[in-house]
Amino acid sequence: MVSETHNLTKHWQALDAAHHVHPFTDTAALNKEGVRVITKADGVYLWDSEGNKIIDGMSGLWCVQVGYGNKDLAEAGCEALRVLPYYNHFFKTTNPYTVELAAKLATLLPEGHERILFANSGSEANDSALKLIRYYWNLRRKPEKKIHMSRELAYHGVTFAAASLSGLTPMHPQWDLPLPGFAKVPTPYWFGARAAGYGDLDQEEFGLLIARKLEDRILELGPDRVASFSAEPIQGAGGVIFPPAAYWPEIQRICAKYDVLLHVDEVITGFGRTGEWFGSQTYAIQPDIITMAKGLSSGYQPISAISLGPRMADIILNANEELVHGYTYSGHPVASAVALKNLEVMENLGLPARVKDSIGPYFQRRLQETFEEHPLVGEVRGKGLLAALELVPNRPERAFFPELGKVGTHCRNYCFQSGLISRAIRDTMVLAPPLTVSEPEIEEIVAKLKGAIDRTAHDFGKL
Ligand SMILES: Cc1ncc(COP(=O)(O)O)c(C=O)c1O
Secondary structure, eight states, rough: OOOHHHHHHHHHHHHHHHOOOOSSOHHHHHHOOOOOOOEEEEEEEETTTTEEEETTTHHHHTTTTTBBHHHHHHHHHHHHHHHHOOOSSSSOOOOHHHHHHHHHHHHHHSSSOOEEEEEEEEHHHHHHHHHHHHHHHHHHOOOOOOEEEEEEOOOOOHHHHHHOOOOOGGGGGGTTTTTEEEEOOOOOOOGTTTTOOOOOOOOHHHHHHHHHHHHHHHHHHHHHGGEEEEESBOOOOOOOOOOOOOOHHHHHHHHHHHEEEEEEEETTTTTTTSSSSHHHHTTTOOOOOEOGGGTTTTTTSEEEEEEHHHHHHHHHHHHOOOOOOOOTTOOHHHHHHHHHHHHHHHHHHHHHHHHHHHOOOOOOOHHHHHHTOTTTTTEEEEEEEEEEEEOOGGGGGGGSSSSSTHHHHHHEEEEEEEEOOOEEEEEEEEOOOOOOOHHHHHHHHHHHHHHHHHHHHHTTTTT
């Protein structure tokens, strides 16, 4: 007998197939397979419409810092919906939720970042940041400074500008991107260095070499033409790539020397992920402009922000003219109320410190202990509650499988089957659990990932 829940699943799958176009998906192929319907979530767990319980090792899309089902956030949203469901900031108005949020952010952000603009997604924040960078140079009467530099494998979002900034090349051909005026430099991906032909440099030598590629490129393009360099403190969607210690100080030196604005994209690394409020604090970076989203509201509401460091704030806010920019939903009261409550909850639970001092080190230790000798794993790397495992054909070699992505996808599917959400980026297995994850939940994640990696190793003749 076909159960009621199964009928419901079929019903939603049919509606989805008929009417819903999915992001980053071959929708026709998905429709043949049948989509998974997620119906509820609590803590670090999700449930699908068939009643399967799944542990979310990815915090959704790297965003659910406080875990699912937080009642304080829900209450804050409900209250704002009742009291002030909408109003904007265009016509000499503001609202208490948004001003409190801006003021709170100013206390958490790196020093000097006291002026905040709001948007609705990471992509929009990055798009806005590039406009603000252009505006800054126009105000400084250096309108020829227009080239935006960023890195290979970077992910900064999907608007025309954010996708142009992104260095994941499959994001470009469908849309004739990147736009003119965008330039890329290599990224400090040490595990891939040998395969990319850099030989056997140690991590710090490699970090310096790659940082100096930025200097070479700025000199090639002409410092007078380069407006900005954009980067994530740790590259997320590009493969969870941690910079060697020498990398960021050298980048900082180069940006200062050639008067290039440093835009730091904290969309993943913001809000406690690396054990500080911001990745810029973890790596002692002093950005001119920061973009943030995701963990700002733990993903409970769509909201993002852009903070201006002192030199940009000083010029832009003293321009004595209208800033011709803003969205209907910039600083939406409900999203602001939820984000504000989220920061309060994170502070009360001491989540950044928990990631730095207890649960983060526990997570990293358990991953190292479990996988450092595994025949399919070439490297286990991580910081805080962010980690990556490289699946490789021959572990001592730092070389990749010839058909990049096949083994990773195979392993990712086993994870799904066993009730774990992990993500495969090429053949790199990635984890970023909620910052509230407990030690037993980490044990469950590690055990499920071990099962999936063992089965994958077996299928590819490595176990
Ligand atoms: C570093 C980074 N920047 C920007 C974005 C884009 O954010 P959104 O999907 O909210 O537009 C993402 C999304 O994953 C991201 O990881």
